Amino acid sequence: MGYGSGQAVGGSVGAQESRCAVLLLLDTSEAMGRERIDRLNAALMQFKQALYADPETAKRVDIGIVSYGPVRTATDFVAAQSFYPPFLLTAADAPMGAAIEQGLALIRERKETYNDRGLSYYRPWLFLISAGAPSDDCQRAAEGIRDGEANKDFQFFAVGVEGSDMQALRQVSVRAPLTLKGQQFDQLFSWLSASIAAVVRSAPGDTVPLSNPTAGGGWAAA
Template identity: 40%
Template sequence: MSLCRRLHFHSGMPPSQVAPSLVDRVRVNDNNREPRQPLVLLVDTSGSMTADLPDLAAGLDGLRAALARDTVARNRVELAVVTFGGQVAVHGDFGEAAVFEPPALAAAGDTPMAAAIEQALDLLEAKKRAYRESGLDYYRPLVFLLTDGEPTDTARWPAAVRRVREAERDRRLVLLAVGTKTANFGRLKELSPDRAPLRLKEAQWDTMFQWLSRSLQARSRSRPGEEVPLEDPTGPRGWGALPS
């Protein structure tokens, strides 16, 4: 599925429901009139992720460097990092790759994945509103979810699933879920029934982030509405596999 279809629609979130805490985080650089490709990285930082965080942090830094070197992607791709470990946190501003700085990561607590997903969706709605108010075009947003487990805030999970499915159905975003071997792939499958979650192969963090950076660079060079297929991450040299 292409991520590059340009959308013109009104958010379902009335202006009064855009959280004040998000307004400053989604400000747009009006000196840059390029169309934008928004990406929210949803990163599991629960206690069980302790061993994986160094590789994850290195992957994020590699993503930063690759996008910053690309003279097109650095101005068109906009990133935000939302972590969930004990609590949900939005790190820094939702801004251009040219100024993106990966946050310091620390593992702790349980896995409030549903709350993190809803925070990501709220953040995207606020960002898209900012684009519209600035008269900027944007491509279909991408949410990239990384986890080694399953949601512990199960009471909120049905609402999060419903919101993701509605957004996918209305072509308002694409959610890609990736889990390590200990992830609950049944739960992840509920988010996007038509798109299987992927299992990260052992020690392939760097390869996964290289794939993500290439995908974003390719899309940033496309024309709005152009179909740009994803590289197959499950190929012989790929970083992912379909869960058994």
């Protein structure tokens, strides 16, 4: 997985007004199971608290959530200081391709909103967590990710829980996907909140080195 911040683009307002959109794409298919979904829900609450506790992050970061199984926008983009996680439940299928496509559309809309308001913004993040094999075709989603990454429209990260179809994740993600160790969702979201905080404190255009989640007993395996 590559590390580094996106570049701020858009309006000419000061850096203190820049925004960073973070969209979570969360698998809620039956492959998650009761224990995993419970741990994910708990980790999302910790994520909220970490974002809210950091005033700089709370005012610059916008959070959205798309869950899939079925695909739905569980949380429209909202400022981190107003974010409250939805309570996720598991269902049957895992339409990952459709979820990614919906996520790409939401990112495009969010960037248009920033532009309309004259706000500068960091390159948005899409962060996918998968628990099993996708139940739909992901080719169009993969093409969208490749094009968007090449144009620096966003950064896409993929994480598979143990037992996930890692080959499917490798087909859609430009960055090598990581495997979550055990059920360490809390450590994953702790890393994510710290990474986002580092990005929004950077100067627009700077590359921000992020801690490697596979090193030193981190939450992920390559």
